[in-house]
Structure formats: C-alpha cells, structure tokens
Amino acid sequence: MSQANTIGPIAIELEPGTYYRCMCGKSAKAPFCDGSHVGTGKTPVAFEVKEKKEVHLCQCFKTGNAPFCDGSHAK
Secondary structure, eight states, rough: OOOOOOOEEEEEEESEEEEEEEESSHHHHBBBOOOOTTTTTTOEEEEEEESSSSEEESSSSSSSSSSSSOOOGGG
16 A cells, blocks of 8 residues: 655745746755756746735646645645
8 A cells, every 4th residue: 555645735825927937856045946956857837816815836846837835745
C-alpha cells in the first residue's frame, strides 16, 4: 500500500500580473522561477492573475492543473 503525499499547496495572495511557477526545484525565489532551470530540461509554468486573490500552488507536482493544486497530494 502506498502512502499519500502529505505536501499540501502553498497559499499565497497575488496581485494582478503574470507569474512563472518554478518546476525544477532549484529557484532561490521559490515558488517562483529565477531562471535556475536552465540546463535541467524543465521549464516554469506561466500563469496570469487578473485580480488580487489568494491562489493555491501545487507543491507535490502531481496536479493535473499546474501550477494550481487539484488535491492530488491527498490521493
């Protein structure tokens, strides 16, 4: 029997704008990209926030709705 990943999402309030979610795990500005992915074969996920709001960014990287959490960490 496998255990569910217990890493839940990052809840963060963002202003309107375009953001780039780090997907390589090397960014010093995590959860956002700082360019450290160069040469890793991984690229950041761009997303737009149209109005100030709280978002829940996936940390387990199993989501089907990157960069947002879809509850996959609990499965």
